[in-house]
Amino acid sequence: MNGTSVHVVSAAMIPMGRHRESSYTGLAVPPVADALRCSGLAATQIESVYCGHAFGGMLTGQRIVKEVGISDIPVVNVDNACSGGATALYEAVHALARGEHDTALVVGVDKLSQFGGGTLPLVTEDWEVRQGMVMPALYAMRARRYLHERDATVDDLAMVSVKARRHGSRNPYAQYRKEVTVDEVLASKPIADPLTLLQCCPTGDGAAALVVVTDDVWERLGRPASLRVRASVLHSGDFQAGFRNMLRPEITYRSAEQAYNQAGLGPDDLDMVELHDAFSVAELVYYEALGLCKPGESTDLLRSGGTTYGGSTVVNPSGGLLAKGHPVGASGAAQVVEAFWQLTGRAGERQVPDARIALTHVTGGGISGLDHGACTVHVFERAS
């Protein structure tokens, strides 16, 4: 990364779930207040706010921070579909690295229970959405292609959910904390063939908050245990009107490559990854895109146990989007909360032993001609 180095000095979130009695403000104020309290900074020392959300409506960030004594400073609201929270962090990190501010509050929040359930409402101005495209169908077509091209079966897809639920069962912040079997996953309600309900992230509500500061402020705070940001990358994807290889999502390949270059690190250096497992097949495809294995070897990597505890890189120790939940604009920030807890040794019974380097990855969107409309990748290193 160019410019001054940037730290995440505190991180907080609420358990994900259906919080029907809470507004966007009600969801976000508790983690914002907790992150502020743990940062060692007063609310009046926050110089900028970046709030990621997809469905919060006008001035979501202002509706939140006015409740915690933050006023007058710039508040920027960021929509980037599922990448909203991570894009808010990206904006904060680069503003601090450029020297525009010394401190920032990052919020990711969304409330999907307002839609009652079912598939995410997409933008009907889009041609493919008007033809009936929904997010599960997009990933289901990717899954069908994966089963066709790879030496894999639906059991392998189901194993992704089994692993996610096993990790999530040890995370008190996860929406789903019950372990499941391959048979239970495959017997659950069909959503978009070959994907079943337990291979799809739940709809729910959540909020996460991060306090981000420059190196100088981190020194002044007494060098608390923190995440040093080694890479912060955002891509929007390459428009194609014709053929697209759905097993080679170029937006994630490019984002990962740039992130590793920025960090001066590679996939072998990662102790943990939080990646965008919105649907079971996505985790397998992203093993390859993030370089955790060679293209074509993701099924073997999952089967080998290399991406769970005891393996080379624990993927989605939080339970990921499949178990922890996926309130879209909150997820990118919530992934960083998990990285913060893991790298500062506060992850309890799901602690990845001696985790030092983490990568977070979140994509966003379903619109015609793009693999996804956004992809954010961050790499963090433990600092203390």
Next chain:
Amino acid sequence: MTHELLPLRDLVEPVVLSTAEDGTPRLVGSRCRHCDARAFPRRTVCFGCLGSDLEDMPLSTSGRLYSYSTVRVSASREVPYTLGYVDLPEGPRVLAHLAGELDGYTVDQRVRLQVAADGSWAFGPDTEVSA
């Protein structure tokens, strides 16, 4: 002198079908005369060069089914229905409804355009070619 900029009228449902000389209906996309970029459905501005010199491009009625899924939960319409990505030889990939048996398809099979009397269109199994 300035010229007036007008918005694209892209919410008007595009004409997607045309009739070939032999009377068979076909999907129609756009081809840019300047940079050859091709797209479906028709466009008024080229995504490749921003030019507006686009011509209608009738598309083959037979293509290859890249992948497909029967949707059983949807926010946007009655279920179930089957969607697929059909790659046409002229270049465009078309998101299409697949007709007939929900599970009667395989990846990479040939599919052919079917147009109903009411003008609705879908792709179905292509029985005319075995390749």
